[in-house]
Amino acid sequence: MLKNNPTLEQQSLALASGKETAVSLTLKALDKAEEFKHLNAYVVLNKEISLAQAEASDARRAAGKLLSALDGIPIAIKDNYLTKDYPTTACSNARPLEPSGQDATIVANLREAGVIIFGKTNMDEWAFSPTNVNSNIGPVLNPHNTKHVTGGSSGGSAAAVASGIVAAALGSDTGGSIRMPAAACGIYGFKPSYGRASRHGVLPLSWSLDAPGPLASSLQDIEMLLPYFLGNDPKDVSTFASTDFKKEQSNNTLEIVYLTGDGLESSAEVEQAVKKSLSASSAHVKEAELSHVDNYYEAWEAIIFSEAASYHQPLLQANADGFSSSLRVKLEAGSRLTALEVLHAQKLRSRLINTLTNELGEWDIIATPTLPVTAPSQNEEEQEFAGKTVHAHKSMLWFCVLGNMTGFPCVTLPVGFSDDGLPIGIMLMGKPNEDEKLLAMAMQFEQSIKNT
């Protein structure tokens, strides 16, 4: 994150103390959006719509009728969430550019809390790419170095937060699409457990992997946002109500497993930064090797390719030219898979979950780097690290797919910079459905590093 960006917490306090109004915050955000226009973070952002919402918030505050601590704060929305205010394009030419007239459940939750729905952010076409280069409005540039990608597919949301336009933004994550750009841009990103956050109104990529979640400027900000993401939604049949989590000040030593193995390598500078954060923390860290990592990656590909092909089949038949050729190739590959191939992939998911659950000993958190290398440059096709040459797409997804294959909650937090000034993140994975507990442990972990 660039320095001195305000957090949600700070914005909320500034509003409460009268140092800012919703209108003043929104005007600043509009100015910042103009200042960082070259990053190409936005598909659409309307000044009048934003200011009208800000004025309504200020009127509520004046009348003593605040909706929440987030009332009056601008938050950006990835362009695969339906919003009443704006059309939803998924950065694809195949989708009609009309307003949908409805809000995704999570957008509706935030709107009811008084949040200013601050425009729609750039993303990879249909969210099916990990660099945010493959968008119909062009790539998003990394605020830390515009020669480099942000990572995708929620690259616009990450750039909008990292450049300080907004303190938080919405993303979605099928193989790392929240965590990859968050890590590459030096901010925080949270992928909820599969089934805890409603996908209603979020255009799907792969329904057994997709999870919507926040990108933000601090873990405290994610804590403020999480209640608007989690919960049973009758409109998303995969969601369920979960047991209550009571946050308690815990000084228990966190048991962290650091995963290693063939297919889980990282560059020397990334590994060093991540391991340094682990050593600096108060956690007890042990290493454990995971085998068959390449099989899990291939299984993830079989699932995302086939489910995306299934979802897009009607639109692809009706309007093939609306899809980029690189996406068409993926969808056609997915449509050629057999049932047995996809079911074998689903069985590997169970094996992975079983391995992580039962074969690593006791753990509170599984940790890896979020990305094995820093963000590639815009035209870099391959990355070299740990003696391997890896396609830049695969290196982005390297660790993150484990979170989607298991459905476990994951959070990424920044832990430093490379020699050339690009951010490095650590990924912490928790137990399934224990999202609030994972976040609390991540806060404990980060606090213990700050205290050393």
Add this chain to the structure above:
Amino acid sequence: MLKNNPTLEQQSLALASGKETAVSLTLKALDKAEEFKHLNAYVVLNKEISLAQAEASDARRAAGKLLSALDGIPIAIKDNYLTKDYPTTACSNARPLEPSGQDATIVANLREAGVIIFGKTNMDEWAFSPTNVNSNIGPVLNPHNTKHVTGGSSGGSAAAVASGIVAAALGSDTGGSIRMPAAACGIYGFKPSYGRASRHGVLPLSWSLDAPGPLASSLQDIEMLLPYFLGNDPKDVSTFASTDFKKEQSNNTLEIVYLTGDGLESSAEVEQAVKKSLSASSAHVKEAELSHVDNYYEAWEAIIFSEAASYHQPLLQANADGFSSSLRVKLEAGSRLTALEVLHAQKLRSRLINTLTNELGEWDIIATPTLPVTAPSQNEEEQEFAGKTVHAHKSMLWFCVLGNMTGFPCVTLPVGFSDDGLPIGIMLMGKPNEDEKLLAMAMQFEQSIKNT
């Protein structure tokens, strides 16, 4: 159920009062098993093993070290649950007949409660048939009329309970395999919500549909058993912990939706018996039509065929002759499906869940007959009802597949007999994961009928 069969509750009280011992109960059960040997309910039952467990229970009781209210009571196990005592054949010639040396999680739970693991019951080959005619040891005969089938695939468990050999037995349900034989034999059967009961150690048929559950002599007996079925099991990655349910005496009027539509018809005498029970109850009943029922049935077939093909592929390649020709045909059909066909079927599941959740108005229970007709005779290939001629396999599955396609909890209870003396059951379906609430509502429903 044949008259005067004791329930678990009665057996537990008889043990507590000293009227029975575990040994006397077990000897009675062994006598009954001999008396009803012609039903072919059992694959294996060992007198010495059973009596040794009974003697151990009596010794615990004498020492004041009872393990539970079920300590000393014989319960029969479907032959697809692994048990330490006996081999597990799934009534297939393909599987080696050796003891597995381990218990399924549910069997282990019951053993820890002191239950006598009372033999392994007949079932359809690999649980993949709904009549219990297709078993390597021959069909199970219906205790109410031995010319008729019990329904399957848990037919041996149903016959063992209905004939009074045991008060309860274990079954598994992928398209109705607990509920169909329970209804056809005039007893009670409960299919838990998908993910609430552990399948660890239960040989799979179709992993996204399978649910293990009890067959029993009363709803009170199911209430005694349910805690041993439900709960998070790290060895079954699909299970999860659920919110606590507190049973409270409720006199709220139950809102019941009675489902109708093309593909949901039943014979006049079944419909009459079921509707009579609904009218006699204190519930408020409204009818609602469900469309696309045939599509849901075909989707269920695509899922079970392909998942079974995926699971059996290695054994089928190694030992094709170990499978019956009728099962081989199904597995080969499943292996020819494409990923897009199976994924389309999964999308129809979501549509069905969404329809039942959001498009029927408010409801506590969805009710249908459990079977549209009474049990077919052993050689009956087709059944005629409501102006339709339906293959006997499909008529068995007619209503029950809705429970597996949605994953919702279901219970069947007997509501009368046909003119020729065959049992008729009603199926009550509850909201997902609210298994204990469904059971409490079913008890309220049944009590209100008894009170009229």
